[in-house]
Amino acid sequence: MMRSNMKPGKIVKKYKLGNQEIIFRYPKMSDIKDLLELINNLVKEKVYIGSQQKKTLKEEKHWLENTLTEIKNREKVHLVVEVNGKIMGNTDIKKSRMAAEQHTGTFGIMIRREIRGTGISERLFKAIEKEAKKVLKIKIIKLTAFTANKRASAFYKKQGFRTVGRIKNGLKYYGRYADEIIMVKYL
Numbered sequence: 001m002m003r004s005n006m007k008p009g010k011i012v013k014k015y016k017l018g019n020q021e022i023i024f025r026y027p028k029m030s031d032i033k034d035l036l037e038l039i040n041n042l043v044k045e046k047v048y049i050g051s052q053q054k055k056t057l058k059e060e061k062h063w064l065e066n067t068l069t070e071i072k073n074r075e076k077v078h079l080v081v082e083v084n085g086k087i088m089g090n091t092d093i094k095k096s097r098m099a100a101e102q103h104t105g106t107f108g109i110m111i112r113r114e115i116r117g118t119g120i121s122e123r124l125f126k127a128i129e130k131e132a133k134k135v136l137k138i139k140i141i142k143l144t145a146f147t148a149n150k151r152a153s154a155f156y157k158k159q160g161f162r163t164v165g166r167i168k169n170g171l172k173y174y175g176r177y178a179d180e181i182i183m184v185k186y187l
């Protein structure tokens with residue numbers, strides 16, 4: 001069976017948007033500074049994501065090393081978005097570890113404000129979904145989000161997810177309880 005190579009930095013899509021060159025590719029260790037800037041930019045914006053505190057270089061390095069290992073082991077697919085050479089977003093789908101759940105994976109996405117509403121997120125979702133089918137061979141994508149993150153849930157709905165549940169106070173947003181929604185997409 002042909003197995004796709006999972007080399008760090010592998011490009012899966014490249015296109016032009018006006019005068020910008022957009023690249024979707026797997027991450028590599030030398031992305032560390034850009035990825036640290038990305039997460040800390042979103043933390044600063046106080047978007048509705050799990051990370052609510054700035055990361056240190058050491059923490060980010062640990063996370064990236066882990067991510068590269070998971071990609072190599074085909075436990076995760078992960079793409080970064082480069083716009084004219086700068087990382088402006090990322091997305092991943094992680095296969096569940098439990099034997100009974102290995103046909104499912106958990107999805108996450110974050111895009112810097114400057115490139116929201118440009119259609120990049122939709123193309124990025126299609127690309128990560130395709131990687132997940134090919135590499136992880138999963139059948140169901142799951143996600144959870146802050147109920148208050150209306151932009152994200154509208155985006156997920158447009159990508160074919162449907163809401164299957166809600167957990168009252170399932171999350172915390174800067175120390176306060178917040179409601180969580182659970183969405184799924186069958187591939």
Ligand SMILES: CC(C)(COP(=O)(O)OP(=O)(O)OC[C@H]1O[C@@H](n2cnc3c(N)ncnc32)[C@H](O)[C@@H]1OP(=O)(O)O)[C@@H](O)C(=O)NCCC(=O)NCCS
Pocket residue numbers: 042047048049109110111112115116117118119120121122144145146149150151152154155
């Ligand atoms: C979630 C995210 C990836 C979506 O990407 P995006 O480029 O912003 O999404 P799009 O603009 O393609 O789609 C969002 C949709 O929600 C709509 N929308 C925008 N603000 C909205 C709001 N306050 N309430 C309801 N819908 C809203 C948009 O109009 C758009 O729908 P349309 O295409 O039919 O007009 C991106 O906003 C992001 O990364 N946000 C910050 C991090 C984050 O929240 N990640 C998700 C964590 S669960």
